[in-house]
Amino acid sequence: MSGEAAHRPGRLGVLAHRLRAGARWIGWYVREVSGETAYEKYAAHLRRHDPDAEVMTRRQFERSRMDAREADPRDGFRCC
Structure with a gap:
């Protein structure tokens, strides 16, 4: 094998790379x-x-977000 051919990914390598990129996306x-x-x-x-x-903790942030949603029915209307 030439030096250049040894560094090129095969079809399976390209496919695996595309699958990983797709999964990340x-x-x-x-x-x-x-x-x-x-x-x-x-x-x-x-x-x-x-x-x-x-900075609020994540719990405080989520509580604040939920309170804001429930205070304004136009923003994220929930039936339950």
């Missing part, structure tokens, strides 16, 4: 749609704009 998409990343975004935003501000 699906994982990212599900986390974004489900709102799981909301706390991470909140904390990063607050730290970036006011490093001295106190």
Whole structure:
């Protein structure tokens, strides 16, 4: 085998790479749609704009988010 051929991935390597990339994308998409990343975004935003501000715990953040949803029926209407 030549040196160049030894470093090229075969078809299975390319397929495995694409499957892993697809799985990462699906994982990212599900986390974004489900709102799981909301706390991470909140904390990063607050730290970036006011490093001295106190960041709520995840539990406090989720409670605040739920209270806001329940206070305004237009935002995330829930039947139960």
